[in-house]
Amino acid sequence: MQTADGxxxxxxxxxxxxxxxxxxxxxxxILEQAPEHPTAxxxxxxxxxxxxxSDAGIRLLRxxxxxxxxxxxxxxxxxxxxxxxxxxxxxxxxxxAALQLNPNNPEVWNNLGAVLQGSGQLEGAxxxxxxxxxxxxxxxxxxxxLGNILTQLGRVEDAARSFSAAYxxxxxxxxxxxxxxxxxxxxxRIAEAAQVYRQWLEEEPGNPIARHxxxxxxxxxxxxxxxxxxxxxxxxxYALTFESKLVGNLAYSIPAMLAPTLKELALPTDALQVLxxxxxxxxxxxxxxxxxxxxxxxxxxxxxxxxxxxxxVYDELVKSELVEYLSTTARTFDxxxxxxxxxxxxxxxxxxxxxxxxxxEAGLLIASVEELAPPHAGFTLNPSxxxxxxxxxxxxxxxxAGFEFHSIIPVDVRTELGKPVKGLLLIARKRALKQD
Numbered sequence: 001m002q003t004a005d006g007x008x009x010x011x012x013x014x015x016x017x018x019x020x021x022x023x024x025x026x027x028x029x030i031l032e033q034a035p036e037h038p039t040a041x042x043x044x045x046x047x048x049x050x051x052x053x054s055d056a057g058i059r060l061l062r063x064x065x066x067x068x069x070x071x072x073x074x075x076x077x078x079x080x081x082x083x084x085x086x087x088x089x090x091x092x093x094x095x096x097a098a099l100q101l102n103p104n105n106p107e108v109w110n111n112l113g114a115v116l117q118g119s120g121q122l123e124g125a126x127x128x129x130x131x132x133x134x135x136x137x138x139x140x141x142x143x144x145x146l147g148n149i150l151t152q153l154g155r156v157e158d159a160a161r162s163f164s165a166a167y168x169x170x171x172x173x174x175x176x177x178x179x180x181x182x183x184x185x186x187x188x189r190i191a192e193a194a195q196v197y198r199q200w201l202e203e204e205p206g207n208p209i210a211r212h213x214x215x216x217x218x219x220x221x222x223x224x225x226x227x228x229x230x231x232x233x234x235x236x237x238y239a240l241t242f243e244s245k246l247v248g249n250l251a252y253s254i255p256a257m258l259a260p261t262l263k264e265l266a267l268p269t270d271a272l273q274v275l276x277x278x279x280x281x282x283x284x285x286x287x288x289x290x291x292x293x294x295x296x297x298x299x300x301x302x303x304x305x306x307x308x309x310x311x312x313v314y315d316e317l318v319k320s321e322l323v324e325y326l327s328t329t330a331r332t333f334d335x336x337x338x339x340x341x342x343x344x345x346x347x348x349x350x351x352x353x354x355x356x357x358x359x360x361e362a363g364l365l366i367a368s369v370e371e372l373a374p375p376h377a378g379f380t381l382n383p384s385x386x387x388x389x390x391x392x393x394x395x396x397x398x399x400x401a402g403f404e405f406h407s408i409i410p411v412d413v414r415t416e417l418g419k420p421v422k423g424l425l426l427i428a429r430k431r432a433l434k435q436d
Contacts, residue, residue, distance in 0.1 A: 011023050045081075065097070075101070083115045157417065236302065268291070274296070275333045275358070282307065284337055336355055338366070343370055361432060368426070371423050406428060410423075
């Protein structure tokens with residue numbers, strides 16, 4: 001007569017082959033001979049669940065872990081079965097029993113996170129998912145689960161990094177290069193981001209995004225300003241989601257600062273010729289409107305201008321390269337606002353000369369920049385694709401172009417990678433011409 005353990009081999013083979021009725025018959029024959037056989041008890045429970053009788057399956061799995069409490073994977077199986085029937089608290093207890101036996105199992109931590117999340121225990125679920133990805137950094141599902149729960153908790157930047165970590169686990173060549181490069185950047189893996197852009201540029205030699213971002217991430221062949229084709233392509237891509245991402249996710253602060261800043265300057269209302277230079281989707285339009293007799297917005301992105309037009313605050317919207325536009329509007333404006341636009345200029349000389357040309361007597365220029373901290377000097381192109389400038393450089397360039405500073409205000413321009421991006425809000429006045 002065949003032993004119970006010998007019969008188990010045949011029963012498991014049938015089970016794995018999907019022959020559930022045959023496997024069930026053999027499991028029950030084993031249990032007739034050995035009613036306390038833990039393996040037959042356990043897999044008969046699995047089979048009952050597969051056949052739709054989860055209650056019977058759970059009873060059998062509970063018995064199997066009593067018979068063999070050292071089997072961590074059986075506690076995990078019980079947890080999964082309980083989770084499938086929405087018995088979250090009982091499932092969590094089963095997963096915790098498995099983790100007491102082996103706290104280094106990322107799969108069980110991920111499973112625990114799921115049931116804690118299902119029962120509304122978001123902080124505990126977050127910790128469980130964090131343990132899962134710490135134990136296995138290549139655990140794509142756990143990264144995505146962590147990203148989802150961090151989104152629920154409003155931790156948008158942390159969620160983005162988790163989704164990025166999931167995205168780069170399997171860097172499939174079919175994945176969009178821009179998303180893959182951004183994912184590596186968000187994880188601080190700049191060299192890998194550069195390699196993505198390098199390969200992209202090899203495949204598409206004229207692609208402006210690939211060319212600009214390769215320079216930004218490699219530090220090689222850095223242009224003095226972002227190419228017009230890059231800026232136009234970049235903002236056309238994000239026009240419809242620009243405001244929700246910049247203001248909602250990245251806490252972009254300049255438009256909110258503009259209204260109190262203008263109020264402090266005591267500018268006359270409804271009286272000024274105003275230019276919103278690099279207006280984008282028109283975030284700065286509303287606070288500028290009350291001071292403008294005539295308000296013009298200029299931008300390279302036709303799709304951003306279309307969104308700005310919906311705000312109905314501009315008298316005129318113009319698609320143009322900024323320096324070119326300013327150079328053709330001598331002594332036209334009383335106020336020029338350049339919010340989050342000079343971050344796409346490295347060398348500011350031509351822009352400032354053109355801005356001075358476009359401003360009338362004692363005209364004001366208000367601009368935001370990202371600050372290049374000491375001991376660095378001049379300007380640099382960051383891996384973000386944006387430029388930052390040192391205070392010394394800004395002082396020298398503004399002065400040379402004929403401006404004198406009213407104030408230089410330190411600001412957190414936005415958040416990025418979970419940290420504030422330090423910047424400056426510059427308020428400068430065009431110097432009056434000396435009279436002979």
